[in-house]
Amino acid sequence: MVLVHLASYHQQARSYFTKKISARRFNAGDWVLKVRTGNSSKLDSNWVGPYEVIKALDNGAYVLKELKTRKSLLNTWNAQHLKKYHV
Numbered sequence: 001m002v003l004v005h006l007a008s009y010h011q012q013a014r015s016y017f018t019k020k021i022s023a024r025r026f027n028a029g030d031w032v033l034k035v036r037t038g039n040s041s042k043l044d045s046n047w048v049g050p051y052e053v054i055k056a057l058d059n060g061a062y063v064l065k066e067l068k069t070r071k072s073l074l075n076t077w078n079a080q081h082l083k084k085y086h087v
Contacts, residue, residue, distance in 0.1 A: 024079040026053045026062055031085040034064070034077055050085040 026032055033049035051064040054072055061076035 024082065024084075026056060026079065026082065026084070028053055028055060031067075031087070032062075032064070032082045033085050035081045047083065 030053045031050045032053060033047040034051060036044065036046055036048050050067055051073070052067055053062050054065050055063040057063070057076060060079050062079065062082065063072060063076055065072045
């Protein structure tokens with residue numbers, strides 16, 4: 001009886017968790033902010049940008065371009081480290 005109850009509890013917890021999360025997907029032309037990397041003060045913003053998404057790769061990585069200098073960044077960025085920029 002305990003194992004049945006435990007399995008039911010795990011099913012409900014998994015269902016609740018999958019309802020709460022949403023996948024981050026961006027298209028070419030979207031504006032995003034990226035996580036600040038490196039040394040920074042605790043009063044600095046955690047996000048820098050905005051950047052424009054140039055290309056979405058198959059593995060969930062994105063190629064970004066700076067809006068000010070119009071240069072593309074050397075590294076690709078995973079969707080975990082990006083969030084949508086709302087004007």
